Amino acid sequence: GAVVSQHPSWVICKSGTSVKIECRSLDFQATTMFWYRQFPKQSLMLMATSNEGSKATYEQGVEKDKFLINHASLTLSTLTVTSAHPEDSSFYICSAMDGTGTDTQYFGPGTRLTVL
Amino acid sequence: GENVEQHPSTLSVQEGDSAVIKCTYSDSASNYFPWYKQELGKGPQLIIDIRSNVGEKKDQRIAVTLNKTAKHFSLHITETQPEDSAVYFCAASFDTGRRALTFGSGTRLQVQP
Numbered sequence: 330g331a332v333v334s335q336h337p338s339w340v341i342c343k344s345g346t347s348v349k350i351e352c353r354s355l356d357f358q359a360t361t362m363f364w365y366r367q368f369p370k371q372s373l374m375l376m377a378t379s380n381e382g383s384k385a386t387y388e389q390g391v392e393k394d395k396f397l398i399n400h401a402s403l404t405l406s407t408l409t410v411t412s413a414h415p416e417d418s419s420f421y422i423c424s425a426m427d428g429t430g431t432d433t434q435y436f437g438p439g440t441r442l443t444v445l
Numbered sequence: 446g447e448n449v450e451q452h453p454s455t456l457s458v459q460e461g462d463s464a465v466i467k468c469t470y471s472d473s474a475s476n477y478f479p480w481y482k483q484e485l486g487k488g489p490q491l492i493i494d495i496r497s498n499v500g501e502k503k504d505q506r507i508a509v510t511l512n513k514t515a516k517h518f519s520l521h522i523t524e525t526q527p528e529d530s531a532v533y534f535c536a537a538s539f540d541t542g543r544r545a546l547t548f549g550s551g552t553r554l555q556v557q558p
Contacts, residue, residue: 333488361544363545371551372534372548372549372550372551373534373546373548374548375546375547378545422488422489424546426544432479432494432538432544433479434491434546435491436481436488437488438487438488439487439488441486
């Protein structure tokens, strides 16, 4: 149980284009999902918190107009990187928290984004 | 906000030896402390967690201890195996508000066969 998937697992795009990454909780309903960014050999940095049916809460320094987050259902959250540039190249990881009251976060396998 | 420090950054042990990774946190309100294992190119995998009402928790070869007074917690891996080689992250959060995790900087564990 507690499986989180991400799609795609990797994507290469041209500078200026937009890329959408999906995060799904496969066997539980996720009231809250989180999006993280990880650079090579570094830790995970929280980008935003996504609650089903409401606007995402972004961390300081994260551009909300560049990183669009939608949490339209209890099993799906999407992150869209708009007008991507090479500096947006990174490993993007989502996590999901169920609504049972525990704090356990289950992580997806990550999406490697490369912007040319 | 919360700040989590993790040591050491790299750790090399011989197969069968024990490995210990230590973390300190700054916010006394934090009450949930998970440990994650991350293999290259993959997402973090929860290996064990502890809550502030417990001082120690064990799961087979893995154990975590928590000292709330000193605000530090540690991961102990006994009888290490080559497949334990990975990057390990500690994290902290509290169960009010958005409950986001603050991660440590990670420890690269290498188990030499």
